[in-house]
Amino acid sequence: MSDYVLPExxxxxxxxxxxxxxxxxxxxxxxxxxxxxxxxxxTWQWGPEWNCHGCRSFAIGWDQVAPEGVLYSWQxxxxxxxxxxxxxxxxxxxxxxxxxxxxxxxxxxxFGDPMQPFAIGDRVEAVFEDHDDxxxxxxxxxxxxxx
Amino acid sequence: MGELxxxxxxxxxxxxxxxxxxxxxxxxPDPEFVLVLRAILAxxxxxxxxxxxxxxxxxYSNDRNTPARLSAALGCDVIRYSNMQxxxxxxxxxxxxxxxxxxxLSGSADCVVAYRGLAQGQFGRFGxxxxxxxxxxxxxxxxxxxxxxxxxxxxxxxxRLFHDHGISPDTLxxxxxxxxxxxxxxxxxxxxxxxxxxxxxxxxxxITEPFHxxxxxxxxxxxxxxxxxxxxxxxxxxxxxxxxxxxxxGGPRRSGVAGHNQPDYVTSSLKPVIPRLxxxxxxxxxxxxxxxxxxxxxxxxxxSLIESGFCTYESANEVLTFDNLIAPSGKLPLNTSGGNLAxxxxxxxxxxxxxxxxxxxxxxxxxxxxxxxxxxxGPMVEVVSAAIFGSAEVLG
Ligand SMILES: [Zn+2]
Numbered sequence: 062m063s064d065y066v067l068p069e070x071x072x073x074x075x076x077x078x079x080x081x082x083x084x085x086x087x088x089x090x091x092x093x094x095x096x097x098x099x100x101x102x103x104t105w106q107w108g109p110e111w112n113c114h115g116c117r118s119f120a121i122g123w124d125q126v127a128p129e130g131v132l133y134s135w136q137x138x139x140x141x142x143x144x145x146x147x148x149x150x151x152x153x154x155x156x157x158x159x160x161x162x163x164x165x166x167x168x169x170x171x172f173g174d175p176m177q178p179f180a181i182g183d184r185v186e187a188v189f190e191d192h193d194d195x196x197x198x199x200x201x202x203x204x205x206x207x208x
Numbered sequence: 209m210g211e212l213x214x215x216x217x218x219x220x221x222x223x224x225x226x227x228x229x230x231x232x233x234x235x236x237p238d239p240e241f242v243l244v245l246r247a248i249l250a251x252x253x254x255x256x257x258x259x260x261x262x263x264x265x266x267x268y269s270n271d272r273n274t275p276a277r278l279s280a281a282l283g284c285d286v287i288r289y290s291n292m293q294x295x296x297x298x299x300x301x302x303x304x305x306x307x308x309x310x311x312x313l314s315g316s317a318d319c320v321v322a323y324r325g326l327a328q329g330q331f332g333r334f335g336x337x338x339x340x341x342x343x344x345x346x347x348x349x350x351x352x353x354x355x356x357x358x359x360x361x362x363x364x365x366x367x368r369l370f371h372d373h374g375i376s377p378d379t380l381x382x383x384x385x386x387x388x389x390x391x392x393x394x395x396x397x398x399x400x401x402x403x404x405x406x407x408x409x410x411x412x413x414x415i416t417e418p419f420h421x422x423x424x425x426x427x428x429x430x431x432x433x434x435x436x437x438x439x440x441x442x443x444x445x446x447x448x449x450x451x452x453x454x455x456x457x458g459g460p461r462r463s464g465v466a467g468h469n470q471p472d473y474v475t476s477s478l479k480p481v482i483p484r485l486x487x488x489x490x491x492x493x494x495x496x497x498x499x500x501x502x503x504x505x506x507x508x509x510x511x512s513l514i515e516s517g518f519c520t521y522e523s524a525n526e527v528l529t530f531d532n533l534i535a536p537s538g539k540l541p542l543n544t545s546g547g548n549l550a551x552x553x554x555x556x557x558x559x560x561x562x563x564x565x566x567x568x569x570x571x572x573x574x575x576x577x578x579x580x581x582x583x584x585x586g587p588m589v590e591v592v593s594a595a596i597f598g599s600a601e602v603l604g
Contacts, residue, residue, distance in 0.1 A: 072343035108466030136363035
């Protein structure tokens with residue numbers, strides 16, 4: 062699958078058995094981005110937690126959000142820390158802030174050339190990367206710079 | 209800021225420190241448990257006490273060597289206190305001394321050792337990614353994107369440090385060069401006899417941008433131990449006790465949340481720890497003669513030094529230069545044993561020992577007349593710690 066940002070063979074994400082993050086991972090399969098949103102106090106929260114850290118409510122829910130954001134930080138690994146990455150370095154990791162969802166942040170890879178020009182503050186959009194052939198099919202959320 | 213009403217300042221003292229030979233990762237001839245025993249026995253010899261005197265044990269980072277086994281092997285009659293500091297990385301190195309001090313101050317135990325052993329040949333490495341085929345929970349938000357190692361977990365804080373505060377990569381370089389410089393005078397250091405030039409730093413490979421190879425801590429085998437007792441008992445043992453002026457642990461709001469969502473992202477996590485530490489110690493940053501600042505990554509050292517009051521975001525590039533950071537001549541002598549970058553990565557307990565050594569006047573890079581010595585541990589992890597040691601003169 063040459064259009065993946067990183068090669069196959071990295072650990073495949075599966076929803077936790079306790080069900081806490083299931084709405085997120087199921088959403089990615091539909092190419093939707095879901096994050097926690099508290100109906101009591103309006104707090105947006107990521108990653109998933111059992112209660113709202115704003116008001117302590119256990120009734121924290123989920124909302125679908127626009128799959129776009131702003132580049133908050135980045136790094137470019139050159140040292141492969143996993144066998145699957147041996148021929149995949151360098152690659153660029155981005156931390157994306159979602160201003161329309163309380164500024165929660167998400168980690169992903171920069172879609173496209175890892176050496177392409179970009180800067181903190183750039184607007185980015187999600188690229189849903191389907192791994193349908195995995196024994197446990199999953200979808201990753203990668204990010205493309207909007208030019 | 210007033211002093212705390214009930215502070216441990218001057219009421220507890222370090223009476224002994226001990227270290228094994230520091231080995232490159234995987235090269236210890238001894239198993240980890242033997243390393244820890246050797247370090248504790250060395251600390252007992254340093255203190256001039258019989259090992260059976262030890263009645264309390266404190267460690268951190270899920271150390272595998274349990275108080276029950278150690279106590280038996282040391283011939284101790286009784287265990288009065290045992291304690292494991294939560295959290296990974298080296299965040300607990302100064303906290304272990306804090307916990308040991310608390311045990312002594314509360315009357316729970318009389319002679320408590322803080323210790324840490326690492327034999328990665330025996331037990332596997334830190335900087336390696338997950339080997340499982342699936343992953344879930346917090347790690348599922350990062351590992352599938354190739355974010356697995358500690359360096360990768362913390363690099364983006366440094367990228368943002370550069371962006372938000374104009375910190376120069378040269379400032380990180382100065383931290384690294386100072387550590388290697390100090391290691392050249394320290395025969396214990398793994399990098400003794402292996403100096404680092406600015407050119408070699410610049411030419412070194414990226415681990416992950418913005419970290420060069422020399423911005424990242426070593427991986428080593430070895431063990432270290434620090435023994436504390438009450439100030440009264442310490443004065444019976446030595447005429448030069450090293451007093452604990454302050455020791456604190458903590459973390460900022462929501463420091464433990466997943467996926468890089470800490471509200472304050474560009475931080476060493478020391479911000480909430482530091483004001484109370486100085487209050488407890490009854491000193492200010494200006495009183496500190498020498499600093500040991502835990503280097504997991506050089507970017508974290510810069511954050512730590514700023515948040516500990518040794519410079520500001522605005523002055524960091526001017527203050528944190530090689531000339532200022534080296535002993536004995538620099539204004540802010542830093543990591544005078546070579547630290548985690550060039551002496552040994554003993555999860556920070558080696559830095560605690562160097563902080564003690566500076567007050568004793570026995571460092572291989574001694575700061576002349578050092579009376580107040582600062583050390584922090586594990587910057588950027590969820591719960592970090594710091595301590596200040598001082599000589600009898602400080603207590604007046
Ligand atoms: Zn709420």
